[in-house]
């Protein structure tokens with residue numbers, strides 16, 4: 001049998017693998033003579049207390065090693081990618097796809113469109129189910145991988161096919177039923193596009209999905225992102241104050257309905273709808289433990305709640321300090337409210353909030369997480385007070401690296417603006433602590 005080969009790039013110090021003299025550069029060929037397709041096979045096969053593995057050393061020797069270990073104990077092998085396989089390509093051409101709207105000349109990898117169910121578990125990605133084979137579904141069920149994040153968008157078959165530009169996209173209700181019947185839980189997402197899947201279509205989608213509650217844990221409605229690079233693409237319109245307010249009201253209607261019948265609000269609108277529609281965000285308790293925080297739902301309420309709790313704990317102080325924050329245009333007012341709360345306890349902290357217009361993707365993109373180095377530099381390079389330190393939000397950086405979306409490093413921006421830069425955490429309590437620590441540092 002031909003086994004899929006997995007190159008080992010690192011062996012964790014003190015691990016079982018190190019003890020067995022497995023080295024970076026060696027190759028894993030099989031576990032218990034079973035082929036390893038990806039990390040899910042690997043984890044499953046590796047979990048047992050007694051396993052045999054086959055390693056090909058760099059000199060070509062093949063070692064078969066018997067291992068006795070604790071159940072679930074890791075071997076300490078690190079592979080080239082966390083998936084241990086190539087990503088599955090997307091087969092859709094969604095009208096709202098943000099990858100189609102990226103500027104030219106970004107790094108090649110950002111243009112790759114994946115729609116890989118495994119990344120839902122590894123990375124929290126939402127997947128459309130349009131390219132899952134029966135074998136994929138069998139594996140997902142076999143490994144009891146749950147919850148799965150699904151981009152539903154619309155349950156009406158024709159609307160979904162048109163939205164995804166995929167004639168195979170119309171069977172979402174049947175597909176969800178198979179998964180739910182097999183015990184898989186789902187988080188659903190709707191990318192809302194004005195005139196395409198809002199209004200009656202949205203109502204029907206929510207109504208259709210109710211049959212799967214409580215196996216569908218939540219349904220998130222997020223607004224379509226529209227960059228300035230839409231030449232040759234379908235015409236789409238963003239949400240203004242009036243249309244965003246309508247979306248919040250529709251979501252609130254359904255929340256009331258489900259809360260009375262099922263004890264959960266079930267459907268949540270992204271924070272952007274509330275801010276754009278000038279509607280008050282839900283309270284901390286109303287977000288029901290924040291089931292879909294990663295999808296931009298409830299982040300602002302959670303942050304402010306944590307910030308207020310932390311401020312209650314600290315002593316008032318007359319100490320003075322000056323610093324600056326950059327923010328997306330949409331959260332300017334919200335950040336100013338947070339600063340006003342800080343100033344009740346620390347009245348001599350001068351905290352400048354600078355909204356940065358997004359010229360890189362276009363002015364319609366107003367969230368903080370999509371800001372780029374070049375826009376920050378051009379905004380702040382004018383003669384404006386910055387204080388002792390400039391602060392970025394954690395979600396402006398690419399997966400924790402000190403690099404922004406346009407590949408500007410934090411260090412480069414700091415040099416250009418001639419000011420130290422600090423990254424503030426996403427949790428409100430840690431944010432307050434960091435602001436106080438910065439006073440000591442600078």
Ligand code: SF4
Nearest residue numbers: 090092093094097113
């Ligand atoms: S599923 Fe749609 S939005 Fe996602 S990458 Fe494919 S085309 Fe783009």
